[in-house]
Amino acid sequence: MPRLTIVIASTRPGRAGLAMGEWFAARARAHGAFSVAVVDLARLDLPLLDEPRHPRLRQYTHGHTKEWSATAGASDAFVFVTPEYNTGYPATLKNAIDYLHHEWLYKPVGFVSYGGVAAGTRAVQQLKQVVTTLRMYPIVDTVAVPFFQQFIDDEGRVQANDVMEQAAVAMLDELARVEAVTRALRVEIAQPA
Numbered sequence: 001m002p003r004l005t006i007v008i009a010s011t012r013p014g015r016a017g018l019a020m021g022e023w024f025a026a027r028a029r030a031h032g033a034f035s036v037a038v039v040d041l042a043r044l045d046l047p048l049l050d051e052p053r054h055p056r057l058r059q060y061t062h063g064h065t066k067e068w069s070a071t072a073g074a075s076d077a078f079v080f081v082t083p084e085y086n087t088g089y090p091a092t093l094k095n096a097i098d099y100l101h102h103e104w105l106y107k108p109v110g111f112v113s114y115g116g117v118a119a120g121t122r123a124v125q126q127l128k129q130v131v132t133t134l135r136m137y138p139i140v141d142t143v144a145v146p147f148f149q150q151f152i153d154d155e156g157r158v159q160a161n162d163v164m165e166q167a168a169v170a171m172l173d174e175l176a177r178v179e180a181v182t183r184a185l186r187v188e189i190a191q192p193a
């Protein structure tokens, strides 16, 4: 089974991102196309990029980079769970992306975004520009949650509506399709002729 890694981008105390990430992880497990892992950037706790060499060279010097590289490298697909900060995506996610290079290549990525009226979509638009530089395949079907507070209950859990549930399935279906057809590209770079 291909491995899907869900990355929770926000790290603030009291963040909504954890609830959003946990909700989506449960949906991804129920979907059944992937084995699912969750990386919470608050727990990963990467410092601001502190590697001396470009990640293309893979000459990582720090344990935290090697650990992140192993996790991302073992993944076949990603979902980034992101808020919108000042109409962009959080610096924590950019930092985590910039640490690596080969680990992202030719892998599909979906987005769960949340915010006010724009539902985090401006953050996703920015992310698409960055992930395509890394030859990732952004999935068109997204889960975009407007006025997200209405979907978080008193216990801090997401109570999704039908639109969110259907969007999650559509995204996971498409992620599985794109993961399958891009596998050959990843095998090619792993075993160059």
Ligand SMILES: Cc1cc2nc3c(=O)[nH]c(=O)nc-3n(C[C@H](O)[C@H](O)[C@H](O)COP(=O)(O)O)c2cc1C
Pocket: 010, 011, 012, 014, 015, 016, 017, 018, 083, 084, 085, 086, 087, 088, 114, 115, 116, 117, 118, 119, 120
């Ligand atoms: C620094 C900062 C900037 C924000 N900018 C936006 C924004 O541009 N658009 C938006 O919809 N919400 C914005 N918000 C509100 C967030 O949607 C809300 O705080 C949300 O809880 C952030 O996700 P998090 O709790 O996972 O950190 C901003 C929040 C913060 C802390």
